[in-house]
Amino acid sequence: MSSNYLENNPDEKGFFGKFGGSFIPPMLEEPFAKITQTYNELKNDPKFIEDLKYVRKHYQGRPTPISYAKNLTNYCGGAKIYLKREDLNHSGAHKLNHCMAEVILAKHMGFKKVIAETGAGQHGVALATAAAYFGLECEIHMGEVDIAKEHPNVVRMKILGAKVIPATHGLKTLKEAVDSAFESYVGQADTAIYCIGSVVGPHPFPMMVRDFQSIVGIEAKEQFAEHENGAMPDNIVACVGGGSNAMGIFAPFIDEDSVELYGVEPLGRGEGLGNHAATLTYGEEGVMHGFNSIMLKDENGDPAPVYSIGSGIDYPSVGPEHAHLKDIGRTKVGLCDDKEAVDAFYKLSQLEGIIPALESAHAVGFAMKLASQLPKDKTILINLSGRGDKDIDFVVENHPIPNAKF
Incomplete structure (x- = not known):
């Protein structure tokens, strides 16, 4: 690369x-x-x-495909939504x-x-x-x-x-x-x-x-061009906790100025420390776990308590490269709360037959909002970072399965 x-x-x-x-x-x-x-x-x-x-x-099953989410696209009524299927990577995630x-x-x-x-x-x-x-x-x-x-x-x-x-x-x-x-x-x-x-x-x-995960973006660049007559996606969306799946798909597109890059953070239950893990949105510079980045701090300057329905993204800091890319204006930050993530979890499942990880559902939830605001000739590529087998018991116990008639 x-x-x-x-x-x-x-x-x-x-x-x-x-x-x-x-x-x-x-x-x-x-x-x-x-x-x-x-x-x-x-x-x-x-x-x-x-x-x-x-x-x-020969072991992981790469390359993972890109799928056009036709039904989800029609439901949102705007930009075309594609999924980079890391849920199909062996062991179920990126x-x-x-x-x-x-x-x-x-x-x-x-x-x-x-x-x-x-x-x-x-x-x-x-x-x-x-x-x-x-x-x-x-x-x-x-x-x-x-x-x-x-x-x-x-x-x-x-x-x-x-x-x-x-x-x-x-x-x-x-x-x-x-x-x-x-x-x-x-x-x-x-x-x-x-x-x-x-x-x-x-x-x-x-x-x-980042380097090891960049295979996701390398594959996606070639695969998306096959779907869209040589074009690149207008927007790429990925969830961000630490941010490995996002950096993986972002990396080969960083120098492509026409591609908007969105890292989606968990807004959880809403604003206020302890209710979310939206580090890039509400955090400040600080050192934790051996690196300097943006982190959520309490009144004493220590790592603040965080929360998200997605256990893989409830982290009070974020990868330093994500902090840098936001700092230089190359990436944008999106937000998705618990309710929107659960809604996206069920929508993707019942409209496309794909059960996403709750972490990935945050990217889907934000992309659904974004798609509805964009014209139909625009495109969104979501990094579907993992499958939701691990989450199904927790979700159905706490959020009843909705009627599939949307």
Whole structure:
């Protein structure tokens, strides 16, 4: 992928403008430096590239298709809606795109174990899948609240051989899972690697995860042109918590000025700290989990409590590259609340026969609003980042199934 922007971001210290970097304890500086060095060596290595191509094609099921959502388009009455089907990626979400690559990196460095956090469980399932495939141990930290909420994914992780460790402090959700995973990793840094689950964390992970996820946008660029006679999408929409799926589909389009890029944040129950996880909308600059970005802060300047119906996007910070792209005006921020996300969950299911993850439903919900405001000759490409098997019990127990006659 050739791109002037990507060639220059991040800089050698891991900064995207003023965001990013590596703010870690001295004891972790050497392990992270080795990860950076190894990645810089491997990313242009023909064997690494061929190994990754092989597993993507013959194991993951890539490329995933783009589907035209004809019925949803007609319902919204405006712009044409397309879906990049990451729900069809093996394990049910985009997360395997970077997990397979991170585990290949871990094996190359001689590690026998991978450690990670997970929110909705999709990253945990993907890393457990990759670890099983390559024969590594896997340790997953997950908030106690999310363990109860995302029970199907917890079972999947355990079946795949992973050890699931509950985070029982604080709000017991994604931030606390990251805290727990980092604490565990510090004591095992000489024998294990922390496979961060999004475009967050200290350098080189925001860059690495973006690069591994960019296969989504690379495929989409070619596939969309087949649908629309060589044209590019007018708008690309993706949900943003940490932001890996969004950076994956955005990356190859950043230098395409005609394409509007929308990162959709969870508005949850509405405005007010503790009711949402809309970091880019309501946050301010701050350092958390080893990187500088935009974060939601409480009255003491500490990470604020956050909430979203989507367990994978209830994070009080955001990937530093997302902060940078918003800062320079390249991306726009959309909002979708819980009610709109549940409505989109059911609409996509009953109009298109596709059950989306609640996280992905936020992108669908915003895109539905956007489509209704645009003329019919415009197009929207949604990154449908995951499938909703993990969410169906929670959704139907709390939000009754509606009549399908819209």
